[in-house]
Amino acid sequence: MTYKGYLIDLDGTIYKGKNRIPAGERFIQRLQERNIPYVLVTNNSTRTPEKVQEMLSTQFNVHTPLDTIYTATMATIDYMNDLNRGKTVYVIGETGLKTAIAEAGYVEDTENPAYVVVGLDNDLTYEKLAVATLAIQKGAVFIGTNPDLNIPTERGLMPGAGAINKLLEAATRVQPVFIGKPNAIIMNKALDVLGVKR
Structure with a gap:
């Protein structure tokens, strides 16, 4: 892992519906062990970041700080504020x-x-x-x-x-x-959160 940071999708990457994807879980654990920054970027607008954090912890064995979760909702609000x-x-x-x-x-x-x-x-x-x-x-x-x-x-x-x-x-x-992936708006905002350049 030579990258300075990672933007990681959730749906279909860390889980699929209610099904776990253990390789995705292990990848995040490795990033945490090595102190490599990451942001979990999701297009899902139905859940708050707190609900995403809780779901990851209780259903998918991913324990992550709240500030590592960036949703399409958050990017939408940032975009409206900018306009x-x-x-x-x-x-x-x-x-x-x-x-x-x-x-x-x-x-x-x-x-x-x-x-x-x-x-x-x-x-x-x-x-x-x-x-x-x-x-x-x-x-x-x-x-x-x-x-x-x-x-x-x-x-x-x-x-x-x-x-x-x-x-x-x-x-x-x-x-x-x-706003959401694969569009530049959410990715550029997530990079700001991550604190690295493209």
């Missing part, structure tokens, strides 16, 4: 995404939000899509937490956040700004 277009947002997503955005000072607006943020939402409805479509048409910045069309699970490849974004893109004729 500085106001603190109103409409979010399609789950509790992890909504809570983090609210805690960052953003207020829900279903009429004229500055941003529409779209992540994975297991309770997706037509009404949510309609509200997002209208807001994007009015000029809200359209942000996709990640472009993943599918998510690897123990059941197989399931629809991902990217699939929801594709639907909204078709309905609005507006392309989202994707």
Whole structure:
């Protein structure tokens, strides 16, 4: 291992759905033993960093400090803060995404939000899509937490956040700004967290 630091994916690398990937677990343990910096970078916007940390510890034998976890949600908030277009947002997503955005000072607006943020939402409805479509048409910045069309699970490849974004893109004729991997936004932000240069 001659690299100064590592950015490590989670879904499909450290685990697959609820199934462990022991080689991934061992790799992180080796990095810890050698004091090589790493950041676990995940496109999953459904969990808070605390929930990711807890899940890794209890289900996958990976014990890692909270500051080594960087999610697409965190990168999304950093991106919105950088744009500085106001603190109103409409979010399609789950509790992890909504809570983090609210805690960052953003207020829900279903009429004229500055941003529409779209992540994975297991309770997706037509009404949510309609509200997002209208807001994007009015000029809200359209942000996709990640472009993943599918998510690897123990059941197989399931629809991902990217699939929801594709639907909204078709309905609005507006392309989202994707934050998550493999896009540069999350990787550059994760490098800042890691404290190394590319």
